[in-house]
Amino acid sequence: QVQLKESGPGLVQPSRTLSLTCTVSGFSLTSYGVSWVRQPPGKGLEWIAAIWSGGSTDYNSALKSRLSISRDTSKSQVLLKMNSLQTEDTAMYFCARFTGSGYFDYWGQGVMVTVSS
């Protein structure tokens, strides 16, 4: 069955770089795209970045200068890096599979990231 699982540090200091990994199973990264979506505590969902099945990437324009998304198809992993972290980046970070029409049909359980000194 399709599964996605996020991993990463729970606590990151301000100004540091966040590295998150999404490990997928039950499908191929060359057949489906994977996105990152975040949700600050008590707030709504924000799309961050996407890597398509062909390897092309898209970023939220408000965060683009701080983001990098990549993949390792041999490990079935999608990697997200975000630099210059601020307290406002504190959120639950989800990875989700998306289809060619741009909807998210499977989601991981999320990983909570807290930015604090």
Added chain:
Amino acid sequence: DTVLTQSPALAVSPGERVTISCRASESVSTLMHWYQQKPGQQPTLLIYLASNLESGVPARFSGSGSGTDFTLTIDPVEADDTATYYCQQSWNDPWTFGGGTKLELK
């Protein structure tokens, strides 16, 4: 960016019919999708491409609309439907979500 506007909250009684609206600041054709999120859980897909029911989702859920105005309908509402509902568009870059509608049962 395409702004999606949803009412913040609704309260209904079990057995009633509820409609949750989502208005886009510009046309998104029919590339509008709906998700349910219960507290402490990840979102789950309910409706894709405005009106298509995701596999495994009860037929009590339905979606309609095109262009800028969309609706998610639950009929009849059950106690388990207490959750926050989000719309999301994928027609314009960047993809965006609505602010969410929190559905409470009386």
